[in-house]
Amino acid sequence: MDSTKKHLRSAVLVAGAATLALAMGGCSAGSSGASGGSDQTKNVTINVVLASDPPPKSELAEFTKETGITVKWTNLDWDSLQTKIAAAATAKTYFADATDVDWSRVGQLGKLGWFYPMQKYLKTSSLKADMPQLSSFTVDDKVVGIPYDASFMVTTVNKELFAKAGITTMPTTISDYTKDLQQVKSSGAVQYPLDIPFAAAEGLSTYWYQTTGAFGGTVLDKKGKPQFTSPDSAGYRAAQWMISALKSGLVSPGNINVTDSQGMQTLMAKGNVASVFSDYSGNVGSLYNVPDSSSVVNQVQYIPTPGADGVGPNLSNPDSIGIPVNAKYPKAAAKFISWFTSKDTQVDFAGANGPDKVLSGYALPSRLSAVDVLNSKGTLVGGDVLAKLLKTRAKPVFPEGAPSWYPQFSNSVYTNLHAAAAGNMTVDAAIKAIAQTATQLSSGS
Amino acid sequence: MTVGLQAGRPVPGLPRRRKRIDALPWLLVSPLAIFIVGLALVPAAYTIIASFFRVDELDPPTRFNGLDNFVHIFQNGAILSSMGNTLLYVLVGVALSTLLGIFFAVVLKQKFRGRSALIAILILPWALPGVVEGIIWVNIWDANTGLLNSMLKSLNLIENYQVFLGTNHFVTVLLIEIVQVWQITPLSTLLILAALQNIPDELYEAGSIDGASSWRAFTGITLPLIRPGITVAMVQAVIATLNVFDQPYVLNGAAATGSSVTMQTYFVTFQNLDFGAGYALSLIITIATLIISFGVLKLVYRPVEF
Numbered sequence: 001m002d003s004t005k006k007h008l009r010s011a012v013l014v015a016g017a018a019t020l021a022l023a024m025g026g027c028s029a030g031s032s033g034a035s036g037g038s039d040q041t042k043n044v045t046i047n048v049v050l051a052s053d054p055p056p057k058s059e060l061a062e063f064t065k066e067t068g069i070t071v072k073w074t075n076l077d078w079d080s081l082q083t084k085i086a087a088a089a090t091a092k093t094y095f096a097d098a099t100d101v102d103w104s105r106v107g108q109l110g111k112l113g114w115f116y117p118m119q120k121y122l123k124t125s126s127l128k129a130d131m132p133q134l135s136s137f138t139v140d141d142k143v144v145g146i147p148y149d150a151s152f153m154v155t156t157v158n159k160e161l162f163a164k165a166g167i168t169t170m171p172t173t174i175s176d177y178t179k180d181l182q183q184v185k186s187s188g189a190v191q192y193p194l195d196i197p198f199a200a201a202e203g204l205s206t207y208w209y210q211t212t213g214a215f216g217g218t219v220l221d222k223k224g225k226p227q228f229t230s231p232d233s234a235g236y237r238a239a240q241w242m243i244s245a246l247k248s249g250l251v252s253p254g255n256i257n258v259t260d261s262q263g264m265q266t267l268m269a270k271g272n273v274a275s276v277f278s279d280y281s282g283n284v285g286s287l288y289n290v291p292d293s294s295s296v297v298n299q300v301q302y303i304p305t306p307g308a309d310g311v312g313p314n315l316s317n318p319d320s321i322g323i324p325v326n327a328k329y330p331k332a333a334a335k336f337i338s339w340f341t342s343k344d345t346q347v348d349f350a351g352a353n354g355p356d357k358v359l360s361g362y363a364l365p366s367r368l369s370a371v372d373v374l375n376s377k378g379t380l381v382g383g384d385v386l387a388k389l390l391k392t393r394a395k396p397v398f399p400e401g402a403p404s405w406y407p408q409f410s411n412s413v414y415t416n417l418h419a420a421a422a423g424n425m426t427v428d429a430a431i432k433a434i435a436q437t438a439t440q441l442s443s444g445s
Numbered sequence: 446m447t448v449g450l451q452a453g454r455p456v457p458g459l460p461r462r463r464k465r466i467d468a469l470p471w472l473l474v475s476p477l478a479i480f481i482v483g484l485a486l487v488p489a490a491y492t493i494i495a496s497f498f499r500v501d502e503l504d505p506p507t508r509f510n511g512l513d514n515f516v517h518i519f520q521n522g523a524i525l526s527s528m529g530n531t532l533l534y535v536l537v538g539v540a541l542s543t544l545l546g547i548f549f550a551v552v553l554k555q556k557f558r559g560r561s562a563l564i565a566i567l568i569l570p571w572a573l574p575g576v577v578e579g580i581i582w583v584n585i586w587d588a589n590t591g592l593l594n595s596m597l598k599s600l601n602l603i604e605n606y607q608v609f610l611g612t613n614h615f616v617t618v619l620l621i622e623i624v625q626v627w628q629i630t631p632l633s634t635l636l637i638l639a640a641l642q643n644i645p646d647e648l649y650e651a652g653s654i655d656g657a658s659s660w661r662a663f664t665g666i667t668l669p670l671i672r673p674g675i676t677v678a679m680v681q682a683v684i685a686t687l688n689v690f691d692q693p694y695v696l697n698g699a700a701a702t703g704s705s706v707t708m709q710t711y712f713v714t715f716q717n718l719d720f721g722a723g724y725a726l727s728l729i730i731t732i733a734t735l736i737i738s739f740g741v742l743k744l745v746y747r748p749v750e751f
Contacts (some may be wrong), residue, residue, distance in 0.1 A: 086715050164492060199700075200701075257611050405503075407716035411712060415700060418698065419702075422700070424702070
């Protein structure tokens with residue numbers, strides 16, 4: 001009995017010691033990470049984590065030669081990356097020196113102070129004129145990330161499938177666009193001419209925002225109050241139009257489980273649909289005109305957004321790169337960001353100076369000056385249209401910056417619109433549920 | 446007559462010797478103990494405590510809020526719906542994986558050519574990550590280009606491609622769970638096969654002499670004697686199905702028709718940054734796992750001696 005007690009006591013002691021050791025280890029790891037980082041910029045290695053392929057080795061080597069900064073690149077999928085950013089920031093521990101700042105997280109990040117204001121390291125005021133989407137990453141005058149591509153939502157059409165239906169003049173209003181799609185369907189060119197990604201995922205939310213913009217409205221006002229509750233509102237009509245397109249056979253019933261990228265890759269790129277109303281800018285060059293992944297090479301073109309009474313806007317969903325406050329080498333990271341988002345680097349990444357310098361999957365430069373260079377060299381597919389749209393039509397989804405509760409709101413948007421598409425609720429009920437979420441969140445309850 | 450010293454008893458007149466502590470067993474067990482304490486007990490204790498606090502990065506500071514996290518969880522429609530789905534995942538998953546596990550174990554106990562190769566192939570789905578399995582099965586269930594639709598159409602069983610996932614609640618859960626069953630059945634099979642191989646052949650011979658049919662031998666000898674193996678297989682299936690995430694997320698997105706509690710935990714914790722509610726949800730999953738596993742133990746487990 002005595003022996004058992006002794007063993008038990010020893011076991012408890014060992015467990016206690018181990019717990020203490022781990023707790024101390026955890027504490028020290030946490031505190032060391034939040035030390036403010038080093039200003040060293042020579043002979044350091046920085047970790048860059050993005051949901052993107054790395055730049056070509058030769059480009060990174062050139063950067064290292066110029067600056068003495070070695071870049072260790074990690075490519076993580078977007079969801080995992082956001083989880084890691086949140087987990088590391090909450091634990092106040094080091095994760096990366098430079099990483100993704102998504103437009104939809106700007107409200108949260110601005111409030112949380114997880115990223116350094118870029119003004120601390122770069123002269124951001126001089127970037128504004130050349131980077132129209134910088135405003136998407138500005139909260140309370142703090143720039144939390146520098147956009148490195150100029151992704152915005154744009155309508156694409158397969159002109160050959162449209163031509164088969166006798167349509168050669170592209171529609172400029174949403175009613176003409178709908179009629180044209182019906183004509184394509186009735187001509188038999190394709191069974192389901194339109195792609196709408198109705199899977200319960202972020203792509204459905206952004207599709208709805210873009211369609212709402214096309215109908216002449218916005219989703220939320222400056223205070224975050226819903227602007228789509230009335231049946232006459234743009235958001236309501238946009239949701240109605242999307243679900244009607246599904247019910248009337250313009251969209252395949254199977255699209256209730258199709259995500260945005262899946263639809264572009266397996267439907268539009270394979271000629272199974274004739275149009276994507278809210279496509280990614282740059283997809284014509286980086287997907288539809290790539291023979292390995294597409295059977296519609298040279299058939300797809302960008303068109304100005306068909307709106308309620310004429311050409312509508314193109315809402316932006318760009319990616320940017322920022323510096324977490326727990327970065328080890330923030331100054332070196334800033335140097336990298338400056339290089340990564342410079343005009344010359346963007347021109348290289350977009351393929352103007354040969355395939356060796358291309359960043360795989362790079363859509364469209366965030367700098368107008370880089371877009372102009374590509375356009376003048378003729379290396380940007382649909383460059384004239386894209387450049388014009390970027391300069392004159394692209395605007396943020398939320399002009400005041402995404403609210404800090406955006407992820408919750410978006411979750412409500414895509415789950416309810418998906419449920420309406422799947423026939424599990426009416427459009428009216430879906431809109432009411434989304435509006436209720438927005439009202440609750442914006443009132444802080 | 447031999448006179449000797451009794452072990453452990455001090456000899457009168459001699460100085461008392463200090464008992465040496467044998468450190469080796471402690472040394473050997475300490476890595477595992479540190480591992481378990483550090484990676485299981487400490488986080489578990491932290492989760493239990495933190496679930497009674499408001500831990501929200503967007504609403505600092507961290508403060509005690511009693512049972513509020515739990516109250517909010519049970520007032521949240523999406524979470525309640527996911528609890529219903531998860532219960533279905535558990536029922537379907539545990540039942541199917543156990544039945545299939547018994548079936549495959551009985552088949553694999555027979556000696557036949559290629560048995561080892563078959564076991565190796567059978568284990569493959571277990572070794573694949575859930576996300577990869579989800580992607581594989583997307584290509585089967587897909588309503589636009591899926592293999593199942595293609596097969597059914599070529600057999601003239603359907604006229605148009607059908608939407609399998611997302612419309613009907615039960616069918617959606619069932620089809621998603623089939624994917625998970627495909628993943629967890631190999632382990633169930635191996636656990637039950639191990640129990641099956643412990644049964645002495647003499648018992649079957651005795652049964653045969655008594656005129657027992659194959660079915661009677663299976664129900665009278667095999668099933669009762671593999672109950673410990675079945676119990677372990679069912680408990681691992683309970684743990685896996687209660688924590689299902691990858692398959693519904695990849696196959697059905699965040700849709701309410703297939704959303705699981707762990708998916709909701711992810712949304713609450715990493716999208717909404719409400720870590721307190723996330724801890725509370727994790728604690729609920731842990732308690733549910735313990736209760737259901739204990740129920741399985743009580744219902745299914747019986748000690749077996751040969």
